[in-house]
Each structure stands twice: as structure tokens, then as C-alpha cells.
Amino acid sequence: MRAWLLSVLSLTLLYTGCSEETKWSAVDRLIETRFSDVSEITTDSLAERLAASDSIVLLDARTLEEYEVSHIPGARRIDPSTTDFSEFDSMGRDAPIVVYCSVGYRSARVADRLQDAGFRNVSNVRGSIFRWVNEGRRVVRGDSTVREVHPYDDTWGDLLNPSLHAYEPGASIKK
Structure with a gap:
């Protein structure tokens, strides 16, 4: 309740x-x-860890359409509704996994499922890609740095700077 x-x-x-x-x-x-059992990592801490090491498995838990607009460099997309983590079977259960989405809800759900699957070093990015890009951090589309992010929808997109909205690659919109 x-x-x-x-x-x-x-x-x-x-x-x-x-x-x-x-x-x-x-x-x-x-x-x-x-998701009280899911550890969180701040955008500052994520930026520091990414700069210091490439051993983090960074997962983007958004739709393909959102991912194709932009994502954090080095991120792999994972379906936000997945319950099958067999692609990670070759990793140790203590491998560092960091998950993000738009604001952190879908990624927290994925992080929770990863923990249920036995992964012990999983974190969710607090504020996810919206906070990351609002703070001026880099996002990419392919090999190119871009400024825009898919705003998910009008409600959640309100947390993303309006000048950064794009519903498809290369198509920025202003509110």
C-alpha cells in the first residue's frame, strides 16, 4: 500500500x-x-568508474528506439522486460554490472532481476541517462557524440532538459 x-x-x-x-x-x-535491495550508483561515480576502468558491464535497459537515439558510451542494450540472462553466463557472478534507463525505474527492475539470477555486484544508476545528459555528460549514437536523448514520454520526459529531446535519431524537438 x-x-x-x-x-x-x-x-x-x-x-x-x-x-x-x-x-x-x-x-x-x-x-x-x-527496489530497496538494489544498490545505486550516482552519475558522478559512474563517470569516475568508466574513466578508470573498462571492466564494467554497462547495460542500457531502454527500448531499441530509445537506445538508437543515443546511449552512454560503451553501453549494451538489454530488453527492459527480459528475464533471460543466459548471455551473461560466461561472466562471473561477481562481475560489476551497472544498469540504467531513462530515470532509473526500468533499470532498477532489471538490476533486481539480475540479483535474483545470482549476480552479486549489480548497481542501478540514480537518475539514469536523463540525469547523466542533463549534467552535460557525453552520449553517443554509433561512434558520434550527440546531444539528444529519447524522452520516453511527455510525463517522464519532463525530467529531461527540453532542448535534449529527440524521438528518433537526428530529430531534435523543442517544447
């Missing part, structure tokens, strides 16, 4: 004229409550 109320409150805050900080706090709290 508490998780449901928090979900309703979070969505209400997204639809109202609250500050961006208040909206992010509500979304972060929703994810923390729903």
Missing part, C-alpha cells in the same frame, strides 16, 4: 508545477522504496 501511495504521489508531482529538484526527489524515493 505504501509503495502504491508513493507511486501516485510521484506521478502527481511530475504532472504539477513542482521544481525539478522536487520531482527528482520523488522519483528517486519511488525507486528506492520499490
Whole structure:
């Protein structure tokens, strides 16, 4: 019941004229409550780890359409609804896996499933790609650096700087 109320409150805050900080706090709290067993990593920590090492398995848990607009360099796409992690069977169960999506909800769900499958070193990116790109960090399409990100939808896309919205590769829109 508490998780449901928090979900309703979070969505209400997204639809109202609250500050961006208040909206992010509500979304972060929703994810923390729903996926309390999933470790989180900040965008700052992820940037540091990516700069220091290439041993992280970075997973983008968004749709193919979202991934094709842009993604964090080095990320592999994983279907956000998957329950089959057999492609990772060759990795050790302690391999560092970091998952992100648009704001962190779908990736937290994937991280939770990975943990259920026996992976022990899994983290979800707090704020995911929206926070990453809002902070001015690099995203790519193929080998090219780009500025735009798929906004998922009008509600969640409100957390992404409007100048960064694109629903398909190369087609930026302004709100």
C-alpha cells in the first residue's frame, strides 16, 4: 500500500508545477522504496568508474528506439522486460554490472532481476541517462557524440532538459 501511495504521489508531482529538484526527489524515493535491495550508483561515480576502468558491464535497459537515439558510451542494450540472462553466463557472478534507463525505474527492475539470477555486484544508476545528459555528460549514437536523448514520454520526459529531446535519431524537438 505504501509503495502504491508513493507511486501516485510521484506521478502527481511530475504532472504539477513542482521544481525539478522536487520531482527528482520523488522519483528517486519511488525507486528506492520499490527496489530497496538494489544498490545505486550516482552519475558522478559512474563517470569516475568508466574513466578508470573498462571492466564494467554497462547495460542500457531502454527500448531499441530509445537506445538508437543515443546511449552512454560503451553501453549494451538489454530488453527492459527480459528475464533471460543466459548471455551473461560466461561472466562471473561477481562481475560489476551497472544498469540504467531513462530515470532509473526500468533499470532498477532489471538490476533486481539480475540479483535474483545470482549476480552479486549489480548497481542501478540514480537518475539514469536523463540525469547523466542533463549534467552535460557525453552520449553517443554509433561512434558520434550527440546531444539528444529519447524522452520516453511527455510525463517522464519532463525530467529531461527540453532542448535534449529527440524521438528518433537526428530529430531534435523543442517544447
